[in-house]
Amino acid sequence: LTDLTLTAEDGSSFSVHSLILAAVSAFILDKLKEKNMGHSYNTQGKVTTWSVHMDNEVDKIGLQAVIEFAYSGDVSILNRHTLTQIKTAAKVLEVPRLLDLCNNINATKEDQCPKTEQGKISTEVHLKNTLRSIERLLEDKVGCDVILELDGISFLHRIILAASSDYFRGMFTCGMRESHQACIALPFVPACELEALIGWSYSGTLHLSWDCVFEITCTALQLQFQPASLLCLKFMREEMEINSCLDVESFAEAYGLSELLEEANDFILRNFREVSATAKFQDLPAQKLLDLLRCDGLCVPSELTVFRAVISWIQADPEERLAHAAVLMSGVRFPLMTFREFREVRAINLRMECFADKEVELYGSALKEFGFSLPKSDEYCRIRRPKDVLCVVGGDQLDPDVGKRIPSQDIWFANSLRNGTGLVKEIEWRRLGEIPDKPKFRHGVAVMNGRLFVAGGCYFYAKNNIMTSAYYNPVTNTWKRLADMQEPRSNFSLVVHEERLYAIGGDKEIDANTDSVEMYKPDSNSWLVHPLDQALSGYGVSALNGGIFISGGFNCKYVCLVSMVLYHPERGSVYLADMSFDRAQHCMEALRGRLYVAGGVCNLRKFYTNQLACEVYDPVTDSWADFSSLPVPHVGSASAVLEEKLYVLGGYCQDDYSESGLVHRFDPGLQRWETMGKLPGAVTDIKACLLHLPQQFRH
Incomplete structure (x- = not known):
């Protein structure tokens, strides 16, 4: 589809697309307008070639640079020796962006002219500028060489359609009849969706919503955009919600999109209680519903939720659906119910049988299963294996005799979550490996680019037992020693922000905390320091909406704070609305666009006591709200968000220093805490994170 031949002074020629050159070169744009003068488009219905011969000032090097810049936004041959030639070509061809790039070059090496950040034009910016220029050409009908019959007549450019769609590329380049036609009709394609895709081809922007995404995706797949x-499939994955997940699942199944189908099914299983309350749930085929019920990964507060979902589906059309009742009830795991829950089963089943014209015996089989099956067997447990695993790293075990405390080197991961009878739940823990060097607690842990980073912490309680070391594990059972932090620190957190690790504050020695912040750059294996405005340790930290939020913690006098701070590595700290309660040694996690704070200790006259109150911060309104208090103290605990639920793991009770090896989970949908069982090892001053493990670890 190249239509323009550019010839340099030495006779060197280049075949290019005039539209692309006209988008950056005012000289070529004028030539193209002259060529188009008198008609709006090429009436011959095929690509017609034309040529431009450059004068003696523009040589091969300069012309080659202009062409490379037009297509990529960069010039690989730009150096001290070629600068004059390229600058001359940019002037003659009137390419202002390339001229700016040349003028902003700072020559610091003999053989190369590196671009300064000021003069550098990113590929993304260059593409946007080029598309804007081409959009203006479309508006003026300059260079248009094809007409598409949609709702009306649309003058377009073949090269843009071919670059955006494999369907049009084949149509225009493989000798099809349409390659010689000036006007093309696509009667089988919905005009509205095609117009949206053509708009995207010229602007780079595709406006999507649940009202149109399925139709646009169908057309994009059909015409191979x-x-x-x-982009459409990314929208479905990232914006999937309770009211759309069943549509996404049906769409993915119809089009054989296996990865999207898996994600949609997993979303339905994770949010079954909410999904079963939607109108679209009532339209599920009986077999699809049965497949969901029989899945081990079905995530529900109790088996009564499953039973109620089946009843609501049947009651949507009892005459037709009562025939499926018996087989659907076989997907309900009655042995996991309590006696109180089963009383509801009995009442509802007996009521349902009154709807039937003939006898439908449901209660007897349910009672038999409830009373005589073994609820402890895996056949009845709901066993969910999340894609990402919850890991706990290191930690300590309290003992009145400090000399008997044994810090941990262990790393454990939650291989599966198990729903037992009633509200009984547990986690199946497996040992992943050990931290290198020494056991540690009050350390920092973070996951970045799939790698587990562990830094700092203590290995005992003496002054010189606080560490600077840092490691990462690329999940290959090997560890790599990183550059040491510039300061030893414990009782701190690592947080990931913009592909960097930040080690914030913490204790640099016993009873002395620090205001320093260190930023780790993986590409240079180094730490850089940007301080806080006060010493801080035992705080909660989380990255959300491109910012680092820090809540509470101990100040330099070890007083618990109520502050909420938005920290920026260059601009410093901005104080936001205070929490309702002071706290330190607590957890803070980002969930559904808000920050949930739980656990820790608070000030009470001259001593600390447990902080059971929990609160959630909304960054949009800069305000706090309370949510359900913790059932037991969790001081020095770990936390993580797994499948949109907040986990608080371990810790101790400040009042009597007893350990709490319990794991509690907060479900925002239910607005309550659930007990998820116990930790496998050390329970205080531990750290938790989410990690994606290779499949061999999960068997």
Whole structure:
């Protein structure tokens, strides 16, 4: 589809697309307008070639640089020796962006002219500028060489359609009849969706919502707009919600999109209680519903939720659906119910049988299963294996005799979550490995780019037992020693922000905390320091909406704070609305766009006591609200968010220093805490994170 031949002074020629050159070169744009003068488009219905011969000032090097810049936004041959030639070509061809790039070059090496950040034009910015220029050409009908019959007549450019769609590329380049036609009709394609895709081809922007995404995706797949279809599928994955997940699942199944189908099914299983309350749930085929019920990974507060979902589905059309009742009830695991829950089963089943014209015996089989099956067997447990695993790293075990305390080197991961009888739940823990060097607690842990980073912490309680070391594990059972932090620190956190690790504050020695912040750059294996505005340790920290939020903690006098701070590595700290309660040694996690704070200790006259109150911060309104208090103290505990639920793991009770090896989970949908069992090892001053493990670890 190249239509323009550019010839340099030495006779060197280049075949290019005039539209692309006209988007950056005012000289070529004028030539193209002259060529188009008198008609709005190429009436011959095929690509007609034309040529421009440059004068003696523009040589091969300069012309080659202009062409490379037009297509990529970069010039690989730009150096001290070629600068004059390229600058001359940019002037003659009137390419202002390339001229700016040349003028902003700072020559610091003999053989190369590195671009300064000021003069550098990113590929993304260059593409946006080029698309804007091409959009203006479309508006003026300059260079248009094809008409598409949609709701009306649309003048378009073949090269843009071919670059965006494999369907049009084949149509225009493989000798099809349409490659010689000036006007093309696509009667089988919905005009509205095609117009949206053509708009995206010229602007790079595709406006999606649940009202149109399925139709646009169908058309994008049909006409092979590959990048646009990927945007649509990304929208479905990232914006999936309770009211759309069943539609996504049906769409993915119809089009054989296996990865999207898996994600949609997993979303339905994770949110079954909420999904079963939607109108679309009532339209599920009986077999699809049965497949969901029989899945081990079905995530529900109790088996009574499953039973109620089946009843609501049957009652939507009892005459037709009572025939499926018996087989659907076989997917309900009655032995996992308590006696109180089963009383509801009896009442509802007996009521349902009154709807039937003939006898439908449901209660007897349910009673038999409830009373005589073994609820402890895996056949009846709901066993969920999340894609990402919850890991706990290191920690300590309290003992009145400090000399008997044994810090841990262990790393454990939650291989599966198990729903037992009633509200009984437990976690199946497996040992992943050991931290290198020494056991540690009050350390920092973070996951970045799939790698587990462990830094600092203590290995005992003496002054010189606080560490600077840092490691990462690329999940290959090997560890790599990183550059040491510049300061030893414990009772701190690592947080990931913009592909960097931040070690914030903490204790640099016993009873002395610090205001320093260190930023780790993986590409240079180094730490850089940006301080807080006060010494801080035992705080909660989380990254949300591109910012680092820090709540509470101990100040330099070890007083618990109520503050909420938005920290920026360069601009420093901005104080936000205070929490309702002071706290330190607590947890803070980002969940559904808000920050949940739980656990820790608070000030009470001259001593600390447990802080059971929990609160949630909304960054949009800069305000706090209370949510359900913790059932037991969790001081020095770990926390993480797994499948949109907040986990608080371990810790101790400040009042009597007793350990709490319990794991509690907060479900925002239920607005309550659930007990998830116990930790496998050390329970205080531990750290938790989410990690994606290779499949061999999960068997």
